[in-house]
């Protein structure tokens with residue numbers, strides 16, 4: 210934890226256009242799929258942040274070659290696929306706090322086999338990975354815990370897939386199923402592989418991103434609802450040639466909420482009707498709160514339409530962007546309840562507890578349960594020093610507390626450790642300052 214902070218003055222009005230950084234979820238999936246594929250892949254607009262840096266560094270340690278080219282219109286990463294055969298049979302990999310890096314890489318390295326260790330920041334060692342390791346080891350891989358059972362760090366040794374059917378729990382994180390789906394073609398050499406989901410599957414739209422990108426790399430997955438997925442044998446990942454990374458829809462949520470709270474219009478460019486990210490449905494939640502939303506193929510715009518209306522809804526499908534709704538709730542006309550968000554507790558921090566603590570600092574009355582949060586806005590927001598818990602989304606969310614809304618005035622806000630936004634959006638506060646008038 211650093212002692213740096215950022216003071217945000219109250220903001221009377223927001224307006225402008227923001228070009229979004231690349232999607233974290235799409236970037237890290239494309240990087241791994243490119244590495245596993247045959248041929249060269251040119252990736253346009255890859256996100257540059259801590260989460261993608263750990264994936265790029267890991268691929269380099271594994272012997273996967275990639276280069277970065279600066280062009281007049283942006284950055285292109287060229288990755289040379291290794292067709293599932295990693296040049297380096299042993300490596301020690303630092304995964305930071307990137308769930309989208311450690312979970313799929315664990316599955317890939319376990320199935321390919323070798324001598325690999327994966328570890329991260331202290332919080333990463335508290336984030337569950339047991340359901341994925343159980344699914345892999347039951348299928349014949351050899352993954353061991355070197356710290357607490359069920360959590361990184363991990364030591365991966367040579368194993369051998371001995372089954373045609375795997376099962377994985379889907380109720381703690383969808384990233385475990387994503388990880389298995391991504392490596393399924395490596396297991397489906399001589400026979401089909403079926404992955405069964407045990408229990409409820411959470412965060413389903415992220416599985417749609419996974420399936421969409423797997424298809425773009427030439428592999429077909431047959432789906433029986435959300436209960437099971439089958440990959441026929443003999444399919445190998447093929448380079449799509451050039452592939453473009455959409456803007457990050459979760460990052461869009463802060464600017465759209467700003468427009469809905471603080472006047473607007475605020476337009477984000479890089480995601481829209483054509484997006485494959487579930488978090489674009491954040492715009493629908495804002496519209497339900499009374500914001501005015503317009504959308505094109507590659508942009509979304511939000512503006513205020515009077516005070517926001519309170520909301521009571523299930524946010525399981527957009528767990529990340531839902532944090533931004535908890536902040537919009539401060540500007541609503543009554544108590545709002547966000548339901549079915551238990552996964553918040555196992556992310557960058559315990560986000561239900563962190564959100565409750567920091568919302569109370571600005572004067573809200575907050576009730577929290579195992580899987581919900583209820584936010585009753587105060588008559589006026591209080592100035593506060595916000596702790597961010599090394600959670601990029603806490604920092605980005607609470608920047609919005611500085612905004613004047615139709616219902617109440619924003620307050621002077623101190624954001625502690627603002628650099629934690631580097632996980633997914635290093636330029637966040639610069640972009641925020643540009644729309645704050």
Ligand SMILES: O=C(O)C1=C[C@@H](OP(=O)(O)O)[C@@H](O)[C@H](O)C1
Pocket residue numbers: 233234235308309381382383384387411412415528529552
């Ligand atoms: O697959 C992905 O890209 C992600 C899935 C979600 O996690 P859970 O499935 O753990 O909810 C989300 O919160 C995370 O930021 C990114």
Ligand SMILES: C=C(OP(=O)(O)O)C(=O)O
Pocket residue numbers: 306307308309529556557602633
């Ligand atoms: C939960 C998140 O990250 P991760 O990909 O590390 O799970 C997030 O970005 O909000």
